[in-house]
Amino acid sequence: MTNPPPRHTERTLASLLAGLDGARLLRGDPSLTIAAVHHDSRLVVPGALYVAIPGFNVDGHRFLPEAAAAGASAAIIEAGRELPPLPESLALIEVPAARPALSAASAWFYGHPSRELVVIGITGTDGKTTTSHLLTYALEAAGARVGRLGTVDTYLPGETGHVTARMTTPEAPEVHRLLRRMADAHCDYAIVESTSHGLALHRLDHVDYDVSILTNITSDHLDFHKTFEAYRDAKARLFAALEFAHDKGVPKHAVVNADDPSANYMLSFTNARPVRYGLEARDAEIVARNIILRPDGTAFRIVTPAGMAEVDLQLPALFNVMNALAAASGALAVGAPLQDIARGLAACPGVPGRMERISAGQPFEVIVDYAHTGDAVRKVLEVLRDVCQGRLIIVVGAAGERDPGRRFGVGRAAAEGADFAIFTNEDPRSEDPAAIVREIGRHAESAGRQRGTDFLDIEDRREAIARALSMARYGDIVVIAGKGHEKSIVYGTESIPWDDREVAREELARLGYRA
Structure with a gap:
């Protein structure tokens, strides 16, 4: 796929190097203009920057000749890697680690679109997608324009499209391409499902978050993370990211499920304003009361520091009450009125493939x-x-x-x-x-x-x-x-x-x- 021309950015190697930590231009003209950013040599177009990623099964440095043959004008390589013979015309940038560089280059190429949006990240073992859909409806009920990047689909006002890759968080070029589309569509908010894989593999390093939401953490993905502690730390990166995000004049908020044992651990990574929701924890400030469970939905009263409202969800089960509380907490954090939030939660018909x-x-x-x-x-x-x-x-x-x-x-x-x-x-x-x-x-x-x-x-x-x-x-x-x-x-x-x-x-x- 050819990347659409980005906006609001100078696309020379010199401007890229200014934002790449520890980068060295080994050869090439700093005034060279970049036409696209790819980590897959099969997608390279003339004038592209190819980022060689050492993968789990294959090393992207092996495909540098193919990228050059396809017209790549520059490549990012990882220090210490053995390189195949390459044409002198291919500019080379050496970096300490390729994955963070791919994230930085992608954000650079698309003009740092997350700085033009209020970005809400959602992480957790369960409930990310349902929470993201509920949050979309809550914010739209308050009159906002919302974009969403998640498991089931990508969503922009007036359109929706299915994600083809079998992962919640795409690679960095796709993340920033979609965020650019949201910014250019004049979205007020971008909701980004932020998986442990995506966070650990630096796909989200240069997304400027304003609100981080935790649904829950249970043991999962230990095939990748090896230990529960590593899995939890990967998710904690979403909260740590609040400390380094671009200042957009919007207060940063850290939203956590107070019933989850990892809630305070997540909050320890940030100085953002904490928001706690839950059903049982004493320190939860956003709670559900008078819960009525039905086969076709759930009714409850949401109690918050901003007041109370009656909510009638179309989604059954107590865990969807928790998802609704997470969504409401995120919406309240960005200033949405409580009655609009309740109306939006009630309007959400559910998520494809979820119950x-x-x-x-x-x-x-x-x-x-x-x-x-x-x-x-x-x-x-x-x-x-x-x-x-x-x-x-x-x-x-x-x-x-x-x-x-x-x-x-x-x-x-x-x-x-x-x-x-x-x-x-x-x-x-x-x-x-x-x-x-x-x-x-x-x-x-x-x-x-x-x-x-x-x-x-x-x-x-x-x-x-x-x-x-x-x-x-x-x-x-x-x-x-x-x-x-x-x-x-x-x-x-x-x-x-x-x-x-x-x-x-x-x-x-x-x-x-x-x-």
Whole structure:
């Protein structure tokens, strides 16, 4: 993709070098003009700056010749890396670390768009996407123009577009390209879902945050972070970023879930004004009272230092009350009126792939949800148990090349919370799909469940969904968990088109049910 011309910036190597810590121009003309910034040699266009990233599987320095052949006029390289033969025409900039440099170069190229927006970052193990959608509606109800960058989609006023990459936080060039679009669309706010991966890998280093929001922290992504402490510290980077963000004349706020044990740890990284929300913590200043849980939504009174308001959410479950409190806290932090916030929260219809009902006239409920960790699966099952009149049946798996602890968590949660479980594939990647499924089943057995009686191992995901639907009777609920909104399933290195919602509709049609 060719980058659109950025605004408000001088695009010479000299101006880039001024903003790159520890950079050295090894060769090339400082007055050289840059036409694009890429870290993927396949996307390089004439005049581009190519940033060679040492990846987990391949080193981007290997592709410098390809980038030069595609017309790159300059490249950023990491100090100490062995370089292949390169044409003398390719300007070279050496930096201590390439990933932070990619972030700096991307922000530079697009004219530091986050300095033209009030940026609200959301991090946490669960609830980021729902909170970001609720916050969008709350701010729009107050009359603001809002852009959003997250898991399910990118959003600008009047348009929405799906993110194609299978990650919440894109690489830095895409982050700043989208922020530039938001700034040029005259958005007042940019809501950025900020994952631990994105923060740890420096994709968000040069986003100037004004508000940081924590939903919660539970053990996850330990395949990448290795320890819970490293995972928590990655998320803490969002709060530390408030200390270095550009001053836009907007007070900085640190919003935390006071019920979460990591709340005070996050606040220790910043001097920003703390805002605490919660249901149980004594120091929470934004709370929910008189909570009424329904199968189709939730009603509660939000109590804040700015007053009280009645909220009627279209989203069920207590955890969505917490997500609504997080969104309301973020909106209050930037000065939105409480009554507008309550109206906006009520208007939010939910998030694709999050507790999404699939209705084709069948006499049982079918729910598709993104829950893919033990904690998330347990929460979903607890919510559905309260409204289930018959059996609660779950189809769920665990991804390959991810924290193996997920398999234990998912297996135990399904065993303890469902009447019947079918364990199946969920992005096995390079691992043996059958082995993953069997391992989840063994964890269910360790919880006292019996294979064949209480659960099945069905490797093929379509077959697993079809089997669950064929088992269901009047009053039952079938929840298909793990993928939610995702549009593909990964086998090896190949991404195959897949949508749990569409597959569910197709298999319901085979059973004779049509909307």
